[in-house]
Amino acid sequence: MAANDTKAAESSPCQSCGACCSYSENWPRFTVEDDDQLDLIPEQFVNARLSGMRCVGDRCAALSGEIGVATRCDVYAVRPEVCRTCMPGDAECAMARRRHGLPVI
Known part of the structure; x- marks a missing residue:
């Protein structure tokens, strides 16, 4: 993991949450990634259709x-674009936190 990515991950409110990564077996889906970017994500975390992250139930693997x-x-440095654009406090964050009974930030 790059130093800047490590610092961002450690200081993020996401480190005590994870709700956005555990509310739908159909999300996150790959969107704008090219094959070179997708090849950086370890195979065990990619779904069988190669269309998104593999989920165990509603939770990203x-x-x-x-x-x-x-x-x-576990793939923070190479996470897909859809994960990079989900921000603490945005609509997706609020929806996921509510689903898990967590207060909206």
């Missing part, structure tokens, strides 16, 4: 930890 307590993305 790359998410480690306990929702609402402490989480981390």
